Amino acid sequence: MNVPALRAAQCVVSEGDCLSRHTTFQLGGPCRVLITCSTPAQLAAAVNELQRAGEEFILIGGGSNLLVSDEGVPQVVIRYFSAQPQIQRADTVVEVSGSTLLDDLAAFTVAQGLAGLVYASGIPGTVGGALAGNAGAFGRQIGDVVENVTVMNHAGQTHTATPAELQFAYRRSVLQHNDEMVVVARLRLVTAEQGGLAQQRAECLQLRRQKHPDWRVLPTAGSFFKNIEPTSAAGRRQATGWFLEQAGALRMRVRGARPFEKHANIIVRDGDCTAQDVLELSRQMAAAVEQKFHLQLEREVRLRGRFR
Ligand SMILES: Cc1cc2nc3c(=O)[nH]c(=O)nc-3n(C[C@H](O)[C@H](O)[C@H](O)COP(=O)(O)OP(=O)(O)OC[C@H]3O[C@@H](n4cnc5c(N)ncnc54)[C@H](O)[C@@H]3O)c2cc1C
Structure with a gap:
């Protein structure tokens, strides 16, 4: 694996890192190499380099739905995660990287007066992880608002998947079974009064503080x-x-x-x-x-x- 090339592509590469540092259970042993990618370009660079080097890898996002073995994992790990939200709005459609935190996306939509994701306020993890598991709360789930998703397989090939292709169901999607990763998602929302959305977000966050650890x-x-x-x-x-x-x-x-x-x-x-x-x-x-x-x-x- 060409680590200097990965670093030149702005990926953050660490060797022997413990996955307990990257999961909300704070459990999990080491992986040989952890590559953190925050943008679609970095993800493509990492996947292409691992494909070239013949290295298997697993993908994680925020690590908030994972229990990782104390032994760690034998594969390289790609962590597609960004502390800086990458979101653009065109009319009522938002385009967001799979690495963006779901709660950052929820906050953005509320500030923009867009309804359809406020219930996701406070759910940990990334948009990619949320789409893979069709995350939700209060009877709603992210798959309900998907327009389409750019996915990439482990060979680095991308295509645009429709909601029907992604087969969303309760805490399920096809992404849990194929090797495709959410690079960028486009979500269709509806306009709503910003003050009301802000109130709903505050209530969601308050309920989570009361009921969840x-x-x-x-x-x-x-x-x-x-x-x-x-x-x-x-x-x-x-x-x-x-x-x-x-x-x-x-x-x-x-x-x-x-x-x-x-x-x-x-x-x-x-x-x-x-x-x-x-x-x-x-x-x-x-x-x-x-x-x-x-x-x-x-x-x-x-x-x-x-x-x-
Ligand atoms: C305190 C707490 C409260 C929670 N509340 C809720 C809740 O209300 N509702 C709910 O649904 N969940 C909840 N969860 C679970 C968790 O937050 C969600 O499942 C979340 O969407 C997982 O995202 P992640 O980025 O952390 O994924 P990870 O845990 O990193 O990965 C989970 C799976 O998603 C896959 N994945 C990650 N990124 C991508 C990507 N870009 N493309 C394709 N696959 C990907 C991984 O390969 C893995 O199979 C909660 C968790 C915690 C700790």
Whole structure:
């Protein structure tokens, strides 16, 4: 791998970096090389160089939906992440890099008097990560406002994908299964009164402060399991947190890993623990729900690297 060429392209390259520094769980061992790209051009340079060198890689964004193994990962890691928002507006369409933080995008749309993303206020992570997992809150999700997305595969080829091609569903998209990365997304919003949007944003942020842990104080990756899908078209999705509470999950603990007291579906670290401890706790929680309700929980948090 030609590290000087990557640095010349403004990528930030570090060797042996620990992924615990780049995940909101603050867990995860080292990777051989971490390449941080903040712009589409940097991402293209990194992908093309890794393709030329025959190196496999995995992609992360804000690391807010990941549990990375204590051993780390064997591949190179590309981190597509930008602390500086890269957003442009043309009428009611915003064009945003996949590396931009979702909350920065939500704040931008509110300031511009554009409705359709205010509910995303306070969700950690990048726009790319949000599109991959169709992130959402309050019954809405980012896939609802997608006009189209420029995606790039691991060979460096790009194309424009429509929402139908991206197959958005509850906390799902095709991006979780193919090797395509969100380079830039275009989202169609609607105009609205700016003061009302600002009020809604303040309420969303306040609700999050009341109900969710602050991951900087209590490291977490948010909801560990998906909510439970209805068994018929007439049914409604059910909150996994309720089933976990009924199954006694709030009394469980594996070393410093435990469910958050206000929301049993959120696992937090409040002391010394490993990624393996978090996974072990989640297995105990899922087993308790299966035993009591005969329901199989599906993980929302994505595992990277090897676990026992
Ligand atoms: C305190 C807290 C609260 C949360 N609340 C919510 C919530 O209300 N709603 C919700 O939906 N989620 C929530 N989450 C989970 C998380 O914030 C979202 O899933 C977020 O969208 C993940 O984005 P990320 O950039 O951190 O992705 P990462 O965790 O870095 O990666 C997750 C997956 O996305 C893929 N990915 C990342 N970037 C790209 C890209 N550019 N192109 C293609 N794939 C990519 C990765 O390969 C990986 O498979 C919460 C998490 C925390 C810690």
